[in-house]
Amino acid sequence: MQELADLNLSSLHLETANPYVTLIGKGRKIRNVPLMEKTVKHLAIYLKEFHREANEGPLLYSLLDGKPHSLSTDSNSLVLKAAANNARKTCSDVPGNVHCHLIRKTKAMDLYKNGVPLPFIMQLLGHESMSTTSGFYAFATLEMMSDAMKKATPSLKNEDKLWKKDEIKKSLFSLD
Structure with missing residues (x-):
């Protein structure tokens, strides 16, 4: 303020x-x-x-x-x-x-959730230390983690399941 x-x-x-x-x-x-x-x-x-x-x-x-x-x-x-x-x-x-810090924190989280790198957010907020920025603003929300997991999982909609393929079955059954 x-x-x-x-x-x-x-x-x-x-x-x-x-x-x-x-x-x-x-x-x-x-x-x-x-x-x-x-x-x-x-x-x-x-x-x-x-x-x-x-x-x-x-x-x-x-x-x-x-x-x-x-x-x-x-x-x-x-x-x-x-x-x-x-x-x-x-x-x-x-x-x-509503108070000034609420607006500040909300904007910082919006920037973070939208992929703005932490060093940019750190500069915008005027923090000297990255640990201050990451400690208060850079934590993963459930939504962010869920989106990341969806992006990391390949889509197999119209493909055969991998575990049904003979070479994969053979590999799985040979594990001891």
Whole structure:
């Protein structure tokens, strides 16, 4: 949540071939994270409404004495909870206790389940150690294991069963 609170307009790089955001993580470590096309479109609408003059300042803000001030992590959490509650009215799949880390972990698991290599996920999350990434995000689900087993098993739909072939039977019966 702190990474979100620390974002400024200059953190966004939307006019490049591969749009990205620059995040400042723990220990003031800087990393660039690519943005999806859909996210860039949402940001363009937000910027047009809330940052018409494109002056440097906090990306997410409240006005205090007529000047923009960064939203606190608590305020960002409240905004996220309100958005989740609103979304739940039309989509019952939205979980009850939505928080920033839930979104982070869900996205990391989606990437992992879709075959994104762990080093990429590690970089996106800003982890220094592969063990942190693999320990928290890279565990096989039953669905993943089942899919792997299906892929590893050859299809024998229209073929004779191997164990019925004479040379295989001979080999099997000769085992001691």
